[in-house]
Amino acid sequence: MALENLIYNFREKSSLELSFRNDAQIFVNELLGLLFPHFSLKKLTTLEEINVEKLKLRLQLINILSHIVDEQQKIAVADIFFNRIEEVYIDLLEDAEAIERGDPAAENVDEVIITYPGFLAISIYRFAHIFYELNVPIFPRLLTEYAHQLTGIDIHPGAQIGKRICIDHGTGIVIGETTVIGNNVKIYQGVTLGALSVEKTNNKIKRHPTIEDNVVIYSGATILGGDTVIGHDSIIGGNVWLIETVPPYSIVYHKSNIKVRNQFDDNNIINYVI
Numbered sequence: 001m002a003l004e005n006l007i008y009n010f011r012e013k014s015s016l017e018l019s020f021r022n023d024a025q026i027f028v029n030e031l032l033g034l035l036f037p038h039f040s041l042k043k044l045t046t047l048e049e050i051n052v053e054k055l056k057l058r059l060q061l062i063n064i065l066s067h068i069v070d071e072q073q074k075i076a077v078a079d080i081f082f083n084r085i086e087e088v089y090i091d092l093l094e095d096a097e098a099i100e101r102g103d104p105a106a107e108n109v110d111e112v113i114i115t116y117p118g119f120l121a122i123s124i125y126r127f128a129h130i131f132y133e134l135n136v137p138i139f140p141r142l143l144t145e146y147a148h149q150l151t152g153i154d155i156h157p158g159a160q161i162g163k164r165i166c167i168d169h170g171t172g173i174v175i176g177e178t179t180v181i182g183n184n185v186k187i188y189q190g191v192t193l194g195a196l197s198v199e200k201t202n203n204k205i206k207r208h209p210t211i212e213d214n215v216v217i218y219s220g221a222t223i224l225g226g227d228t229v230i231g232h233d234s235i236i237g238g239n240v241w242l243i244e245t246v247p248p249y250s251i252v253y254h255k256s257n258i259k260v261r262n263q264f265d266d267n268n269i270i271n272y273v274i
Helices: 002-013 018-035 047-065 071-102 109-115 117-133 139-151
Strands: 192-194 222-224
Touching (some): 018 117, 018 139, 117 139
């Protein structure tokens, strides 16, 4: 009975069940559906229908929050969240337009909203960031990890991200908790904005870099450290490893040594076995 006792004791201590995670995912999907018809099967054709859907989502949120905060706080959080959703909606429309402008492959904003993982990830991040600022436990991480699962883009809800961010392709992007990103920043796939090794006791200090306005960071770049600042209007090339500040208007690139030869030039044939 040892295993049964261990399971029983852990379940007694844990108040969260699978339904909490499922309800959170349903909430964020229906919130996206309210804001953007691209994510919804419902046809909301009147102001009254939109308002009814908004009130329903508020009740859903209150129910979810009842698992993790007290009675008074859950009402306050829900009210603040829905009071701020208009500003988030405007930011998201600008994000979609920035992605459309920044990607020659994008035909229009509708295509960006419905197909681009970068837009989905930044949308869910912007929702989660409000809850993070309101000190709601677990829920913000649950939302951004859901986005991570869907898109391969890992944005901590504590990161501070400015307006008109363009995440192109996106797979493998990691943006840490204390990262600060300015306006009009463009980030390609595989970029890490991370921390240098930090003791657990120092987890409240700024551990991740600051990216100022109008910066482009190309694929595979790794930028680490809380004191690292990428100056505005800079370009960070692919596969760059940075742990130091660079001034505004910098171009930072990695120069690799690649050799190309004809395979018949000599007898030293390289055999690759995979």
